[in-house]
Amino acid sequence: MNNDKDFLKGRGAQSKVHNRFFEHQHEVLDDFLEYCLKEGEQADKNKTLYIDVFPKTxxxxxxxxxxxxxxxxxxxxxxxxxxxxxxxxxxxxxxxxGPGLDFERRILVKKDAPKLLEAKLKHKSWKAQTIVMSGNTDCYQPAEKKFEITRKCLEVFLKYKHPVGIITKNALIQRDLDILRALGKDNLIAVNISITSLSEKTRRILEPRTATIKRRLQTVKMLSENGIPVNAMLAPIIPGINSHEILSLAKAVSERGASSCAFTVVRLNGSIGKIFSEWIKATMPDRAEKVLNQIAACHGGSLNDSRFGLRNRGEGKIAEQIHQLMALAQKKFFSDKGRTSLNTSLHEVYKGGQMKLF
Structure with missing residues (x-):
């Protein structure tokens, strides 16, 4: 890893990235940086800002x-x-x-989420189907410790006996074990824990503000021991960074009670190719080009891949090797395990907030 003093520690992206929908962009000029240096001020304080937003759904x-x-x-x-x-x-x-530092430092908070969720679950036309928390961003990211929106939403799911899935890489989920256990009694919960590497060094630069590998493995074990099904997301698999860990990752999560594992091959869609390239040249300059070329080889020669059916699986010899290793891992460590469908039969009689008597 490069120890360049200019490397922005504690963040993944190393710069702000222009929003492609905006005509104009903000640029920090050298004379401003020189002024900050002379005045002993920080040009960028690297602080996280929480912003309330009010979606309708x-x-x-x-x-x-x-x-x-x-x-x-x-x-x-x-x-x-x-x-x-x-x-x-x-x-x-x-x-x-922007998708760079803004994504990590401008966190939009939906405080009305529990109320909006309850309205959705009570709607006459709604038929119970699993709703997955964190389809886009992690519902147990650091902001959750402050706002507790995820916990309040889980209370709504429990109140209406509605199935819910969770995807996270944060051990903060352990805080809500009481609610998860209650949901688990009626087969209303499944958790996906993302574990990308067993190397703490890799984790720190790849996923800088996530829970440690030790804590994530502990979370898999704790949830499994409490009867909550856990699928381990060994994703994304990045050639040249964590592709050699597939078997050891599968073994580690299986030994701690995971009922299944899944994976995706990394793809750097949209602006992420630029962000990732800048990052890997700063953190792993000795193998940056090799890794980027191997990723491109999995996606028809491009870092970006928007083809349904292929974008998450990849293609070519390197992707084929990853698939073969994963198939071997699943056969060796998960042959007697598997996922179960969540219960959708209870919700209808609980739509009013309590079980219907008539």
């Missing part, structure tokens, strides 16, 4: 055929975890921000 229908969910909801937009590869970075442009 919170549950989104997922139209993508290769995501694996029908409905999702996101209590927060933007994510302070700072994962450099995150596909959600591009969505921040629709809110008027």
């Amino acid at each position: 919170i549950v989104n229908k997922v139209t993508s055929p290769d995501v694996g969910m029908m409905y999702s909801m996101n209590p927060y937009q933007g994510c302070e975890h700072g994962c450099i590869y995150c596909y959600a970075r591009n969505s921040h442009e629709y809110w008027g921000y």
Whole structure:
């Protein structure tokens, strides 16, 4: 790893990135930087800002055929975890921000999410189907410790006996074990824990503000021991960075009780290719070009890939090797395990907030 003093620690992206929908862009000039240096001031304080937003709805229908969910909801937009590869970075442009540092430092907070969710679940036309929290950004990112919106939403799901899925890479989910356990009694909850590497060094630069690997593995074990099904998301697999860890990752999560594992091959859609390239040249200059070329080889020669059915799976020899390793891992460590469908039969009689008597 490069120890260049200019490397921005604690963040994934190393710069602000222009919003492609904006005609004008903000540029920091050298004379301003020189002024800050002389005055002993910081040109960029690198602070996180929480911004309240007020959407009219919170549950989104997922139209993508290769995501694996029908409905999702996101209590927060933007994510302070700072994962450099995150596909959600591009969505921040629709809110008027950039996909680089803005994505990590401008966190949009939907405090009305529990109320909007309750209205959705009570609607006469709504038929219970699993709603996945964190379809876009992590519902247990650091902001959740302050605002507790995810916990309040889980209370709504429990009140109306409605199935919910969670995707996270933060051990903060342990805080809500009481609600998760109650949901689990009626088979209303499934959790996906994302674990990208067993190397803490890799984790720190790839996902700078996420929970440690030790804490994530502990979370898999704790949830599993409490009867909550856990799928380990070994994703994304990045050639030259974590592709050699597939078997060891699968073994580690299986030993801690995960019922299944899944993966995706990294793709750097939209502006993420530029952000990732800048990052890897700063953190891994000795292998940057090799990794970028291997990623491109998985996507028809381009870092970006928008083809449904292929964008998350990849193609070519390198992607084929990843698939073969994952198939071996699943056969070796998960042959006697598997996912179960969540219960959608209870919600209808609880739509009024309590079980109907007549």
